[in-house]
Amino acid sequence: MTGIGATNASATDPIIASKSLLSDPRSADGSYISKATYKDDRSIRLYVYSAAMDQTFPVDVQRPADASVPRPTLYLLNGAGGGEDDASWQKRTDIVNGFLTDKDVNVVQPIGGKWSYYTDWIADDPVLGRNKWKTFFTEELPPLIDSSLGTNGINAIAGLSTSGTAVLNLPIAKPGLYKAAAAYSGCAQTADPVGQTYVKLAVQTWGGGDTLNMYGPDNSPEWAANDPFIHADELRDLDLYLSTGNGLPGVYDTLDGQYALAGSYGLANQILVGGIIESAVNQCTHNMKNRLDSLGIPATYNFRNSGTHSWGYWKDDFKDSWPVLAHGMGLEQD
Incomplete structure (x- = not known):
């Protein structure tokens, strides 16, 4: 399988140098990589067909600094x-194109699944379509990544906001697949009234979807089945990192700041709406800490004394979480 547009390929990366993936595999359900384009000497865009969703999604990959031997994989949601x-790690922070450039890790960023919570929905949605993201992240994508890129099979996962729920759910759904998980400003609760309200705000109010198609009515067992708080005992033996601000304005909540929404209206939105959201996930994260503590499950926590629900803080939190993720992936901390 070949791609286009690669120049100055890394001499240590046989995939970049040859502009060819190591294999053309299929997952057990028939998912496959339909195309690969080589963007530069570190970056590949894969086009992955999901049999569960009957759709092809772009997946951006940044290859390790040294790809001469198999390396682990970080799924960055x-x-x-x-x-x-435009609200992505790549566009809003220096994490991918800066902080991670000297790290020996495959960075995998799927594009798609807006407002889905990256979970398996019980029915197709008229607005948000078919969502089988739990299947995608546990059964379809990882074997394709491992086979085509020659990874060492060790994975970690990190995500923010709604993905902060998903990155705790996915290791529960597929024990052993992920060795570390970092959740930034996420809410682990989904089945209780508070958690359901938060999910509905994202999926229905902002996304236009219907949570009846997601998990069913409020008393449906699907809500509890996908609640990391309830199933927290299944996070044992993972390297865990959880962070949140408290909703009060902080260093990145400044007029026309690099990590602030533009203009006075944007800043007001970030402080007011972003503050309320962050205050809510702060409560969720404290609840999750109490739950994990009661189970004797260790984790690293970062409860910041300020900060809204915005990118500057997630950038800092990712860097703070790197030793936890690196340890889980068996990388030297640097």
Whole structure:
């Protein structure tokens, strides 16, 4: 399988140098990589057909600094927009194109799944379509990544906001697949009234979808089945990192700041709406800490004394979480 547009390929990366993936595999359900384009000497865009969703999705990959031997994989998830908008790690922070450039890790960023919570929905939605993202992240994508890129099979996962719920759910859904998980400004609760309200705000109010198609009515067992708080005992033996601000304005909540929404209206929105959201996920994260503590499950926590629901803080939190993720992936901390 070949791609286009690669120049100055890394001499240590046989995939970049040859502009060819190591294999043309299929997952057990028939998912496959339909195309690969080589963007530069570190970056590949894969086009992955999901049999569960009957749709092809772009998946951006940044190869390790040294790809001469098999390396682990970090699945880096975007927030509610699924990376389909400008609110992504790549566009809003220096994490991918800066902090991670000297790290020996495959960075995998799927694009798609807006407002889906990256879970398996029980029915197709008229607005948000078919969502089988739990299947995608546990059964379809990882074997394709491992086979085509020659990874060492060790994975970690990190995500923010709604993905902060998903990155705790996915290791529960597929024990052993992920060795570390980092959740930034996420809410682990989904089945209780508070958690359901938060999910409905994202999926229905902002996304236009219907949670009846997601998990069914409020008393449906699907809500509890996908609640990391309830199933927290299944997070044992993972390297865990959880962070949140408290909703009060902080260093990145400044007029026309690099990590602030533009203009006075944007800043007001970030402080007011972003503050309320962050205050809510702060409560969720404290609840999750109490739950994990009661189970004797260790984790690293970062409860910041300020900060809204915005990118500057997630950038800092990712860097703070790197030793936890690196340990889980068996990388030296640097």
